[in-house]
Amino acid sequence: MVVFAVALPAAAFPAGLPPGAPAFPNPWAAFQNLSGCHMGEERQGLAGLKDYLSHFGYLPPPPSSSPFTDAFDEDLEAAIATYQRNFGLNATGALDASTVAQMVSPRCGVADVINGTSTMARNSSAAGAHGRHLYAYFPGGPRWPPFRRDLKYAITATSATSIDRSTLSDVFARAFAQWAAATNLRFAETASESDADITIGFYTGSHGDGEPFDGPLGTLAHAFSPTDGRFHLDAAEAWVAGGDVSRASSPGVVDLESVAVHEIGHLLGLGHSSVPEAIMYPTIRTGTRKVELEADDVQGIQSLYGSNPNYRGVTPTSPATSSREMDSGAGAGLRPDAVFVGVVAAVGLLLAP
Ligand SMILES: [Zn+2]
Numbered sequence: 001m002v003v004f005a006v007a008l009p010a011a012a013f014p015a016g017l018p019p020g021a022p023a024f025p026n027p028w029a030a031f032q033n034l035s036g037c038h039m040g041e042e043r044q045g046l047a048g049l050k051d052y053l054s055h056f057g058y059l060p061p062p063p064s065s066s067p068f069t070d071a072f073d074e075d076l077e078a079a080i081a082t083y084q085r086n087f088g089l090n091a092t093g094a095l096d097a098s099t100v101a102q103m104v105s106p107r108c109g110v111a112d113v114i115n116g117t118s119t120m121a122r123n124s125s126a127a128g129a130h131g132r133h134l135y136a137y138f139p140g141g142p143r144w145p146p147f148r149r150d151l152k153y154a155i156t157a158t159s160a161t162s163i164d165r166s167t168l169s170d171v172f173a174r175a176f177a178q179w180a181a182a183t184n185l186r187f188a189e190t191a192s193e194s195d196a197d198i199t200i201g202f203y204t205g206s207h208g209d210g211e212p213f214d215g216p217l218g219t220l221a222h223a224f225s226p227t228d229g230r231f232h233l234d235a236a237e238a239w240v241a242g243g244d245v246s247r248a249s250s251p252g253v254v255d256l257e258s259v260a261v262h263e264i265g266h267l268l269g270l271g272h273s274s275v276p277e278a279i280m281y282p283t284i285r286t287g288t289r290k291v292e293l294e295a296d297d298v299q300g301i302q303s304l305y306g307s308n309p310n311y312r313g314v315t316p317t318s319p320a321t322s323s324r325e326m327d328s329g330a331g332a333g334l335r336p337d338a339v340f341v342g343v344v345a346a347v348g349l350l351l352a353p
């Protein structure tokens with residue numbers, strides 16, 4: 001984690017560019033001007049950073065009568081410290097360069113903190129109760145009920161993307177297969193939206209769910225917790241849907257399958273993980289591919305749905321999180337038809353070069 005974070009400042013933007021002039025647009029680039037800012041200061045742009053932190057759950061939304069100001073107050077310091085703990089950074093509460101570099105990284109639009117509770121278990125008591133794993137659920141532990149283990153998905157909105165339909169079918173089938181392999185869940189594409197449990201679409205800007213997309217980079221995609229089933233992708237991203245994304249010649253390219261595997265985790269009930277190697281980590285580097293479940297992802301999904309006896313992939317490594325223990329932990333959070341269905345608006349996360 002530390003290594004990853006330290007590497008970020010250099011990687012956040014392509015080398016050789018003057019400050020403030022990224023080769024491709026980044027909606028959060030202005031945050032770089034806030035590097036070095038700390039408690040007690042007032043600096044133009046801090047209000048925007050507060051909006052960002054509020055969007056991902058680190059600050060409550062401001063009352064409409066008094067929008068955020070540019071003052072670096074105690075609430076902002078505490079919010080930054082929580083963010084830093086979630087991403088394995090030094091929890092100083094100040095805007096050091098590594099923190100700013102992480103913040104401008106492209107990411108999933110799903111919030112890291114929901115209703116005041118961090119879903120990234122690094123700093124939550126849930127991590128200690130279950131052992132050393134760092135995966136998390138949405139509040140209330142919503143999941144697909146036992147009588148819905150065969151889930152159908154429909155690719156419903158593709159007019160905003162130039163990726164052809166059969167390529168999309170292949171990409172999403174491979175992404176769902178990662179989760180099916182580790183569990184007893186089965187997924188199949190259907191052409192009928194009305195028949196689908198899950199719908200997948202590409203959208204630009206505002207698209208009716210209160211979570212507008214922001215153009216290239218920034219927020220890449222988001223998905224809703226069970227049993228909502230909506231999975232939205234920002235059509236403005238430079239998606240790569242086939243071939244080797246690391247060989248793409250343009251900057252700012254994002255691997256579609258990698259993002260799809262992550263968002264499917266949300267559709268199934270997983271929140272964000274603090275493990276940088278995990279699929280459920282909130283950010284992803286541009287030009288990189290990350291489609292294999294990590295042990296943390298496997299533990300998380302199997303504690304919600306049970307394991308697949310034929311699974312030959314990553315196996316949980318921590319004796320502290322035996323399946324028996326995880327099952328009991330999951331049971332505690334899984335009331336019949338958890339009331340949280342649909343409450344969680346997602347926002348997402350993947351990130352920069
Ligand atoms: Zn996410």
Ligand SMILES: [Zn+2]
Binds near residue numbers: 207209211
């Ligand atoms: Zn949406």
